[in-house]
Amino acid sequence: MMRDPEDVVHALWLCKEISCVWLSLEWFHQAVPVQPLCFRELLSRFMYCPDEFRAEIFVTTAWSIWNRRIALHFGRSALPVDQICSSAGNFLQEFLAAQDTETALPNPPSPQRWCPPMTDVCKVNFDAAVFRSSNLVGLGVVVRDSSGAMIGALSAPTPLGSSVAELEALACMRAVQFASEIGLTRVVFEGDSTAVIKALREGLGELTCYGNVLDDIREHVSVFQSFDFNLVSRLCNSVADALAKKASSVEGVQVWLGDLPADIAPFLFHDVH
Structure with missing residues (x-):
């Protein structure tokens, strides 16, 4: 033959x-x-x-x-x-x-502090924190209005994924779900993962192990009247980062509406003052 x-x-x-x-x-x-x-x-x-x-x-x-x-x-x-x-x-x-995040996306944000959105738009920041000793990941989400006031926050543990970008994508998915659950209509989602934000803004990521998560995010954001995805520095994402780390000490999904827990509130205060 x-x-x-x-x-x-x-x-x-x-x-x-x-x-x-x-x-x-x-x-x-x-x-x-x-x-x-x-x-x-x-x-x-x-x-x-x-x-x-x-x-x-x-x-x-x-x-x-x-x-x-x-x-x-x-x-x-x-x-x-x-x-x-x-x-x-x-x-x-x-x-x-x-790659250099300043050339990866247009209009790079200020590296110093969280910036409020325009009137009638809410900002939803998300982040993930890895706890390798327990094979878990913490997901953190915080929602703020145009004055910087906290509307809602979430902290939740989830099983460890295969890559950092996958974990950030899961955090973004949870942020989108949370925004929908509390009835937001005009939203800007912010995270500090270049790979995830770039993939969502430019329709990339189909070959990644978390491509299905990106597809779910794109499907879920269709319920909002308007939405966008912004890349921010870690300094601008400190509240979501603190909430993600807090997941190591909580069981299941923890949600706060109106008020943050005492150990997280100082991060929010620093951002808006």
Whole structure:
């Protein structure tokens, strides 16, 4: 029986063993409608792709497939095929998160203090804190009006996830749910995760392990009359951070309406005075 030649195109694109990687991304095959003759031709299909980051996604995925092939060749443990897409997506998101936040998003916020929103708009800040000793993560959410007054706050523990960005995405999802539960209509959501905020604002993140969380967030925000996602520095997110850390000492979801617990209130006072 004749076998396909073992060239780069076969190893990265045509090999049946890794076909499920590319089949899960329909637009990849739309970009390459016919079998490429060489790797340069395959690469060129994505290098001139008009959609942002598709070239990066292809290169990162191909790099992951090649690394897996090398690991198998030398008898080392290798990434399972069904995890290649999510692994490549996470790698790309981590790279984006490492970039200068001032150039990643327009209008970078002041690094000193939380800024109130415009009239009739509420700001919902969210954050996550990791407690590795207990394999838990704390999620913190605080809602404030245009004068900086606290409307509601939430602190909740949740199982530890696979990446920091995934945890921040879960915190954002909880913030969106909380805002909906207390009846907000015009909202700005703020967090200090570049990867999550950029993904939500620019429609990215489909290849990450938390892509389903991002999809849920996009679906849930449709109930608001208006919404936006802003990147803020950690200094501007101190109340949500404190609430996330407080989750280590609470059981289940804790909600406060109107007043913050005594150990969190000073953070809010500092922000608005």
